[in-house]
Amino acid sequence: MTMPRVLLADSSALARRYAGEALVQAGFIVSEAYNGMEAWEKLMAEGADLLVAEVDLAKLDGLRLLRQLRRDEAWQRLPVLLVAVAPGSHEQELARQWGVALYRQKPIPRDELVALALLLTGAAP
Amino acid sequence: MTPLLLQFIAEARELLDKGSQGILRLEQNPGDAATIHEVFRALHTLKGSCGLFDPEFAPMTRLAHAGEDLLDGVRNGKLDFSRALTDHLLAAIDRLQGWVNDMEVAEHLPADAAEVSAALVAVLRQQGQETPLPEVAPPPVAASADAWWRELPPEVLARVADRLAAPDAVAVLVDYTPDPNCFFFGEDPLHLVSQVPGLLALSLAGGLPWPLAPDTDPFQCALRFLLASSAPRAEVAARFGYVENQVRLAEVTRGDLVPAAPPRDPALMAVCFDAVLAEQRAILRLPCDATGWGERGRAVGETVARLLRHRHPEQGTTWQTLCARAEREHTLEPLRAFLHALAAPVPVAEERAAPPVETKGSAPPTEHAPARVLKVDQARIDHLLALAGELVVAKNALPYLAQAAEREFGSRPLARRILDNHGVINRLVEELQATVMQVRMLPVGTVFQRFPRLVRDTSRKLDKQVRLEMAGEETEADKNVIELLAEPLIHLVRNSLDHGLETPAARQAAGKPGEGVIRLAASQESDRVVITIQDDGKGIDPGVIRRKAAEKGLLEPAAVAALSDHEAIQLIFAPGFSTAEQVSDLSGRGVGMDAVKSAVAAMGGSVILESVAGQGTTVRLELPMTMAVNRVMLVEQNGVHYGIPLEQVVETVRISRGEVHPMGDGEAVVLRDKVLPLLHLARLLQLDHPPEARGEMAVLVVRPSGMAELALVVESLDKGLDVVLKPLDGILAGIPGYGGAALLGNGKVLLVLNLKELLHAHSL
Numbered sequence: 001m002t003m004p005r006v007l008l009a010d011s012s013a014l015a016r017r018y019a020g021e022a023l024v025q026a027g028f029i030v031s032e033a034y035n036g037m038e039a040w041e042k043l044m045a046e047g048a049d050l051l052v053a054e055v056d057l058a059k060l061d062g063l064r065l066l067r068q069l070r071r072d073e074a075w076q077r078l079p080v081l082l083v084a085v086a087p088g089s090h091e092q093e094l095a096r097q098w099g100v101a102l103y104r105q106k107p108i109p110r111d112e113l114v115a116l117a118l119l120l121t122g123a124a125p
Numbered sequence: 126m127t128p129l130l131l132q133f134i135a136e137a138r139e140l141l142d143k144g145s146q147g148i149l150r151l152e153q154n155p156g157d158a159a160t161i162h163e164v165f166r167a168l169h170t171l172k173g174s175c176g177l178f179d180p181e182f183a184p185m186t187r188l189a190h191a192g193e194d195l196l197d198g199v200r201n202g203k204l205d206f207s208r209a210l211t212d213h214l215l216a217a218i219d220r221l222q223g224w225v226n227d228m229e230v231a232e233h234l235p236a237d238a239a240e241v242s243a244a245l246v247a248v249l250r251q252q253g254q255e256t257p258l259p260e261v262a263p264p265p266v267a268a269s270a271d272a273w274w275r276e277l278p279p280e281v282l283a284r285v286a287d288r289l290a291a292p293d294a295v296a297v298l299v300d301y302t303p304d305p306n307c308f309f310f311g312e313d314p315l316h317l318v319s320q321v322p323g324l325l326a327l328s329l330a331g332g333l334p335w336p337l338a339p340d341t342d343p344f345q346c347a348l349r350f351l352l353a354s355s356a357p358r359a360e361v362a363a364r365f366g367y368v369e370n371q372v373r374l375a376e377v378t379r380g381d382l383v384p385a386a387p388p389r390d391p392a393l394m395a396v397c398f399d400a401v402l403a404e405q406r407a408i409l410r411l412p413c414d415a416t417g418w419g420e421r422g423r424a425v426g427e428t429v430a431r432l433l434r435h436r437h438p439e440q441g442t443t444w445q446t447l448c449a450r451a452e453r454e455h456t457l458e459p460l461r462a463f464l465h466a467l468a469a470p471v472p473v474a475e476e477r478a479a480p481p482v483e484t485k486g487s488a489p490p491t492e493h494a495p496a497r498v499l500k501v502d503q504a505r506i507d508h509l510l511a512l513a514g515e516l517v518v519a520k521n522a523l524p525y526l527a528q529a530a531e532r533e534f535g536s537r538p539l540a541r542r543i544l545d546n547h548g549v550i551n552r553l554v555e556e557l558q559a560t561v562m563q564v565r566m567l568p569v570g571t572v573f574q575r576f577p578r579l580v581r582d583t584s585r586k587l588d589k590q591v592r593l594e595m596a597g598e599e600t601e602a603d604k605n606v607i608e609l610l611a612e613p614l615i616h617l618v619r620n621s622l623d624h625g626l627e628t629p630a631a632r633q634a635a636g637k638p639g640e641g642v643i644r645l646a647a648s649q650e651s652d653r654v655v656i657t658i659q660d661d662g663k664g665i666d667p668g669v670i671r672r673k674a675a676e677k678g679l680l681e682p683a684a685v686a687a688l689s690d691h692e693a694i695q696l697i698f699a700p701g702f703s704t705a706e707q708v709s710d711l712s713g714r715g716v717g718m719d720a721v722k723s724a725v726a727a728m729g730g731s732v733i734l735e736s737v738a739g740q741g742t743t744v745r746l747e748l749p750m751t752m753a754v755n756r757v758m759l760v761e762q763n764g765v766h767y768g769i770p771l772e773q774v775v776e777t778v779r780i781s782r783g784e785v786h787p788m789g790d791g792e793a794v795v796l797r798d799k800v801l802p803l804l805h806l807a808r809l810l811q812l813d814h815p816p817e818a819r820g821e822m823a824v825l826v827v828r829p830s831g832m833a834e835l836a837l838v839v840e841s842l843d844k845g846l847d848v849v850l851k852p853l854d855g856i857l858a859g860i861p862g863y864g865g866a867a868l869l870g871n872g873k874v875l876l877v878l879n880l881k882e883l884l885h886a887h888s889l
Contacts, residue, residue: 003287012170014132018177021129024283070420077427085169096408099424102401107173111390115397122431 004049004121005029009039009065010083011057015107019052022110023117036060040068048078049121052113054106055084055091063094070098079120083108128276130232133174137225140167140174144192145218148211155206164214165196171221184234184242185224191249192217210252217245274298274375277351281328285353286382288325296325296382297361300373301350308344312368321364323356398436402467405429409461412578418455425460426451437467453503503604506564513558514849520554521846521870523547566750567607569647569656570598575611576618576645583622590629590640591622597647602654602750609728610656610748613721617658617744618643620718625662625742635739637661653730654750659743665736667693674702694736698722729755729772755850757867757877759843760825763812768848768867768877775826775834777842782822794836796826801836809837809887810862829880837880850877861886 006028010016016032023030031046033039036057043051051069055062062082069075082095083106095103101120108116117123147164151157172189175182192214198204220241227235274282277298285296299321303314318327328351354361358376365372405425426448433440447459523543531540573595584591602610621643626632629639644659667690674696675682685693696702700719725732730748749772757768758777778796785792785803792803803824807814825837848867853860862883867875 003283012136012174014129014136014174014177017129017132027283027286029283029287067420070424073419076419076423079424079428079431085166085173096404097411097420099408099421099428100404101424101428102404104400107177111393112397115390115393116401119394119397119401119432119435120428122434 003027003029004123005031005047006050006052006117007031007033007039007042007048009033009036009051009053009057011035011054018107019113022114026114028117036062036065039065050079050081050117052081055082063091066095066098066100081116081120134225134229136174137171140171141218141222143167145215148214151206152211161196161200165193165200168193168196181233184238185221187246188217188221188242191246195249195252213248213252217249220245273373274377281351282382284326286379289379295376295378296353296355297358298375298377299352299361301365302371303346303348304371305345305347307346314346314348314350318350318352321352321354322360323354325353325355327352398432401428401432402464406464409457409464418452422451422457510561513561516554517558517847518849518868518870520547520550525871565604566601567604568598569600569602569607572607572611572614573598573645579618580622580643583619587622588628589626591626592640592642594642594644600647600649600654602748606728606748613724616717616721621658621660621662625660627663654748656746657743659741661741664738664740664742665694666738670694670696677702694734697734698732756845756847758845760839761841761843762806762810762839766843766875768875769825769827769880771845773827773829773880775828778824778826779821780824781820796836801826801834803836803838805838809883827880829884832881848875
């Protein structure tokens with residue numbers, strides 16, 4: 001049984017750990033990236049069923065990462081959960097334009113994150 | 126100490142350092158917005174991190190929040206960055222740093238933390254406006270157990286769990302850190318590890334901190350092996366018998382590694398489901414064109430498909446069908462309607478009771494349109510159309526058969542009966558073809574509908590007042606024509622907006638209403654679709670065009686002067702004319718009119734531009750309703766049949782040799798009071814010239830698209846014929862002068878001429 005893969009892109013190691021532990025406990029395979037470029041490279045190398053990314057990523061911010069994904073036909077379908085410390089309406093607009101799955105305030109409580117991951121990877125029965 | 130807490134301490138220190146440095150900088154330079162933001166962000170992030178450990182860290186959370194609020198006030202200009210403020214903020218940060226240190230030693234906050242925090246918060250609140258701390262406490266972090274393996278990286282544990290089939294299957298976890306000097310004892314860690322029976326997973330971790338390069342001792346082992354095996358514990362332990370003291374073993378089950386997923390809270394799942402669904406609906410409300418589809422349509426398709434697996438698995442197929450349709454037609458409308466219907470959740474019992482009404486391929490259940498619409502793959506229609514076309518050709522064989530019956534078998538009655546039959550089949554085939562073609566027809570309105578937005582946005586950008594009027598949106602044309610039409614139309618409308626219509630001030634100065642009008646109209650004229658784009662702007666001055674044409678060397682000055690105003694204006698379509706930018710504003714047209722013209726010509730259509738300086742410009746596009754079947758005129762030359770597109774044939778006449786007059790290098794003929802140049806098809810095709818006909822000559826008066834009329838001498842004229850034109854491919858594709866080939870009823874291949882190319886090649 002192969003579990004769905006989730007890629008966590010967050011500049012804070014603590015935030016990655018917090019989210020990662022919860023997802024691993026729920027049975028997901030979790031990879032982590034600390035900036036946008038690393039996230040992009042990990043996606044190319046390992047693939048993922050869901051990307052959870054922070055907007056404020058170094059090198060390639062979450063919104064640009066999303067846009068880059070949508071411009072590549074291979075990644076146009078990947079559900080992306082964007083989180084921001086301080087969500088803004090302009091960013092919300094951009095995220096929608098590029099087909100975000102959900103744009104939310106960070107941090108997402110663990111049980112909610114797991115529920116979202118189950119829904120967005122299609123693993124929820 | 127848990128890894129999470131260790132991580133927290135390291136991160137909190139960094140953030141607090143950043144915060145205090147920023148505050149000191151602000152004291153020097155109070156207005157620095159970037160630094161204010163930086164300090165704000167540091168405290169904000171810290172607050173978020175503390176929140177992970179609530180309620181234990183609540184005193185820290187509150188203090189960080191109070192500091193953040195204060196900085197927010199400074200950021201918004203509500204507070205001044207005073208000396209006192211600096212002191213209070215630094216005091217708060219010092220206290221937070223002290224607590225982080227306490228935590229490192231004692232793993233918890235001192236007993237008086239809540240009191241101290243409350244006091245400091247009160248001081249900070251006095252400085253600014255009070256905002257209550259939102260009571261969102263994330264769940265406490267799961268307590269970590271003491272078993273050593275729980276500290277292993279989660280990804281390693283996940284991988285092991287992944288390899289264990291059953292929930293109760295047992296794995297032996299091994300943590301093997303070879304002695305740094307193991308190589309000197311004759312140990313071979315890699316070999317040892319490779320000998321472990323039933324190896325499930327292996328992970329290499331750096332066991333010791335790596336020394337700097339110059340100090341590296343290559344003979345030291347600095348590795349740590351983490352591995353899992355499905356073999357019994359005793360067997361694994363036996364393998365490591367010689368290095369017992371360097372190994373830790375633990376037995377785990379899949380259940381240990383992946384604690385049974387916490388019971389999913391249906392209410393929480395529902396909240397998340399609704400949140401994502403609401404976001405997707407918001408996305409679908411955005412306008413969408415072809416790029417928008419790629420940017421977000423597919424993502425919405427996938428996201429909703431996954432959501433449906435959770436709550437409405439039975440709707441999955443319907444959704445996929447809608448997505449496929451949306452993708453084809455680049456419209457999000459069907460998806461929007463579907464999600465709208467999902468918005469009102471149906472009680473489960475009712476949902477079960479209702480039998481599924483929709484079937485695959487039908488309209489979604491939410492659309493109340495009568496279910497008489499059949500959605501068919503376009504490829505099938507195209508195939509049907511191609512077959513109908515072949516039938517047209519096959520039916521054309523019957524007259525040949527009748528001829529043979531009469532000539533070869535001497536039976537005139539049989540020939541007549543064959544011809545009668547031909548008449549019946551002809552009628553049926555034509556009807557069939559027309560019906561299939563009808564299926565492919567789309568209203569022009571599908572192209573027009575994007576213009577209200579385009580005109581509104583562009584006119585606003587240009588500070589012009591423009592009213593768009595549209596008429597004849599219901600006029601139909603073939604899907605291929607409609608699809609190719611969009612681009613030239615956008616170009617023409619943009620030109621009217623950019624260069625045709627004047628600013629309100631200029632319009633009023635010219636005695637016109639400030640609001641300009643662009644009128645888009647479509648209508649059908651016999652088998653052509655006519656689209657006009659009309660504006661009441663400044664129009665085109667033929668004098669300017671003449672001057673520019675001469676300056677640019679497009680024509681000799683004398684030739685320019687000889688042009689009528691109408692002809693002069695058409696020069697705007699000449700390649701190279703409108704590409705110069707300074708021309709565009711003078712001419713009232715933009716660049717790329719030649720591109721419009723060639724796009725329209727490629728569809729078999731034509732463009733005419735009419736303009737009155739000061740009053741406006743009208744562009745008229747004439748397009749074939751369909752591009753599937755062509756009607757050609759058959760002519761014979763040197764014993765071979767050629768086809769000439771019938772829409773370019775003006776008339777057929779017979780003239781006597783005596784009516785031909787020499788003119789310049791060539792010949793001319795006067796027909797209906799017009800002097801037409803006379804050309805010989807044999808010469809154009811570079812065939813041997815047949816002996817001059819003594820008596821009358823067969824002449825076609827033709828008007829190749831975008832050119833003047835001329836007379837063409839052919840050996841003999843035949844009839845008109847419907848053919849399905851196939852483009853030439855392979856090495857034939859590069860030969861100019863041929864528009865394509867078609868199969869005739871007698872099995873011969875007919876070459877259809879492209880007169881414009883042919884004449885062009887000849888004149889070179």
